Amino acid sequence: MRAIIAVPAIGLLVYRAHSKNSLTPGGIFAAFLTAVAHAVHPWNLPFVLLVVFFLAGTRATHVKESIKSTLTLPSKGTSGGEGPRTHIQVLANSLTASLFSLLHAHQLHRRKQALFAAAQAGNANPSSGLGSLCFAWGGDLLVIGIIANYACVAADTFSSELGILSKGEPRLITSWRLRKVPRGTNGGVSGMGLMAGLLGSMVVVTAAVLTLPMCSEEMEGRFGGGDAWSLEQRRVLIAGLTVWGLLGSVVDSILGGLFQSTVKDVRTGKVVEGEGGVRVLVSADATSTKATTEVKAALLSGEGKDAVEKQGGSAAVEGGPSPDRYDARNKHRRSSFGDEKPSRVVENGWDLLDNNDVNFLMAFGMSVGAMAVASWYWGVPLSSIWA
Known part of the structure; x- marks a missing residue:
């Protein structure tokens, strides 16, 4: 990404996070490093996906925020919902994409050097066997991993932030009878939540397709070119990644329902949420x-x-009324x-992971899984990510 665009864009991203109190100071620093890792990529794709996820996720978080803050109980007794996101939450959602983005940027850099050397040597078809500088059909698997990461975390964010507003109670996906559970329960799913997750995945995948430097017929066979995309192939990519993002949200619910304990307040029947996605202590x-x-x-x-x-x-403050115990x-x-x-009991789940652990495992697993599926579908060896 060009520095003339990246530098002011990162500055605006950091300023918005600070002005809207979307991130803690540590979260802003982690977001800055993440943005730099995405911006050094020669394509605009990674940085655009990061910005789209941040803006769309923040917007989803603020939808009927006052209502959502009354549906669960903060673990530390604060008000106004979950509060700004921490550096751990930022990294849980974007660390996988950051690593893949840096690896693919290095891959493109080496490929460009090799293609230039081949062209200098008089190779009539310098792109043969060296890969392309544009995104070809049956091309770079790392690109699939980057898109899949943000499709999945966006679907999970939309599903969590909008699904909780569903009129009906969610059902526990890890329960054989899909029993009803309180709103905010880890592993709880609803029809509205699934539709919201699909919307979040579609937003990211649409932004990816509009930003991807796909190889065209004019570039096919030329320096740095690759196999061109047909309309049908574009549809396959869009549909596949959109469904994969929704599947990521479902996987996150399964992991949360099994390995993340949900703590419920016995007096109100509401779920107690840990600030920053950390564990909630049970009395x-x-x-x-x-x-x-x-x-x-x-x-x-x-x-x-x-x-x-x-x-x-x-005990009351001297001269004042007694607070409610x-x-x-x-x-x-x-x-x-x-x-x-x-006053607190475990509703479901084993206390092995917190929300950040679940998010990272889901994002990493689904990104690698998407690359594995693309490797099988395209007939491209998975080891090509190191080439």
């Missing part, structure tokens, strides 16, 4: 022996309900008050 102090002993002693001494609330961490913003509240029952 670490719920069975604190010291807290339980103090509460029981207060009851026996006759101090009554006020003593329980005080031990629960809801169940208020999520009260960081000192206890998870049990005499009945010793936790």
Whole structure:
């Protein structure tokens, strides 16, 4: 990508993330490095896909944000939804594409040098056996991996951010009977969520097709040219990658439903979300022996309900009203008050991964999987990504 375009574009991207509070300071720095990794590619494709994903994903996040913030409970008692995304979340979605983009840029650089050397040597068909500088039918697998990465993460983002607004409760995809679960449950899917995921994938794939420097008939057989694309081949590419992006969203739900625990607040029945996509603790102090002993002693001494609330961490500020001991913003509240029952329980899933781990595994696995499918369909060896 030309520096005259890349430099101001990266500056605008960083400024928008800062002004809209879409990313944390660490997230902005990670996004800057990611943008640079995409911009050094000689094609505009990687950087355009990054920008499209960021803008479309941010827009989807802000759709009915005030309503979505009431459907789940933040783990730290803050308000206003999930909040700005961290550097971990940025890398979980874009690290795979960044690595593939850098690898393909290096591949194109070496190919250009080899083609130039062949042309200087008087080779009548310098592109023969060396690959092309445009994207040919049956060409570079890394390009498929880059597009697949953003198609999948965009589908997952749209599915999560818009699917939660579905009128009906989602159903757990890892349950044999597809039982209904609270909104925001890892592994929960809905018809609206699947349609939103398909839309997100279509947005990315459409941007990719409009940006790809596809080989044309005029370039076929010439210096740096390759096999031209037919209209039918373009349709196959669009349909295949769009469906693959939607499949990525489904795979993310399966991974989340199996290996990521969903924590539910027993009083409200709502899912508790971890800020920055991290794990949610399940009442670490719920069975604190010291807290339980103090509460029981207060009851026996006759101090009554006020003593329980005080031990629960809801003592009032002197001269002011007592805060609600169940208020999520009260960081000192206890998870049990005499009945010793936790306020948070695990709805489903094994606590092996957090949301960022699931997103990265899905993005990496689906990108490599897309390259493997293209390798089989085109008859191009997967080892060609290192050539």
